[in-house]
Amino acid sequence: MTRRLRMPLLLALGAVSLSACVSFGAKPPPFLLTLDADAAPAAGAARTAADAATLTILIPTAPQKLRTVRIPVQQGAGSVAYVKDAQWVEAPSRLFQRLLSETVSARTSRVVLDEGQYLTAPGEQLAGQLMEFGVDEQTNEAVVVYQAMLVSTAGKSVTQRRFEAREALGGKVEAKAAGAALTRAANKVATDVAGWLGS
Template sequence: MRSPILHPHSNRPLPGRRRATALLVAATLALALGGCIRLGAGKPPASLLTLTASQALAPGNGSSGKGEDALVVYDPEVDRTLAVQRVAVTVDPSNVAYLKDALWVERPARLFGALLAETIRARGKQLVFAADDRAALSQRRLTGRLLAMGYDAGSHAVVVRYDAVRSESGKLATRRFESRVPVARADAETVGPALNAAANAVAGEVADWIG
């Protein structure tokens, strides 16, 4: 025989309606606690991948100049394959998957845009702003489209491919940049550093092109 639900301040059983309410509250609380303890069915990755600039502005250094002469670097456009935080795997020309147990700390476009800005800024030749910076009033812009930033199963290499568009004084210039780094294994521990190296190689070439 089940014990009746007791009022916190009494040893007498609760009336029927209040007993039902107490049961509902108890069930809701149990579900809430279960949601706090069990964060998801899948096991979270051991670490998150990011991009770190190999050419970075040293502490204490900076640039100065007129706002209208600054270069504004925009996050690249991407298709739906790269619009998520998972690491894309090109299986063949018509099939895309995602690398197991690998997640970016942020969207690839955001990471690559920040890497571009920092690499160009590190050259110390010009003011560089991100597109969301309120001080960015210049019409000198670097935009583009990130076509690939993931693992290519066919060539067993990571690939970073970027179509850059430079706008200055009403003139446009475009160029495609690409870097491939072979990898021995298709896992997060191997692919992550290789993607960082490939992205930095592309960012360095873009910085050379910008001048």
């Protein structure tokens, strides 16, 4: 009788101790970060362009350290950490592409298309690589580096230009401070890109 009772009891205790060790996913951060454009096209404004006059802004490629929703901190020549409790709502390359599209639309007269609209009106393409989008621990700055590549209609010519912006965090490397500084730096880069593309 004692043996019959002992077996279910041991199984129950084992299940309880196992449930205490198993975690079903990481603890979510207290908030999520996003990028807000300083400039946006006016609501209700209509623009018309011939196929060749459109501009499609592609999602930039990114190195492995940026293929995450976390904010990297460059600690030295070969060491990368991530800001505690800092997480974007989606990958930074997608957020930057959207901010860039908003800024170029607001600051130029171009008809800006997304990747999904490209086949409907092929024109110029703005591709590139988001090389840096994080924090430099040594200088305590947010750093955004974008290598832009403008491909003309039908791919007849390619022009490259590198853009970089740095913004001081103004204190400890924390989630909100890092997110705000990266937003400022990203807007600076987007404004410079819009100026390069012209009207």
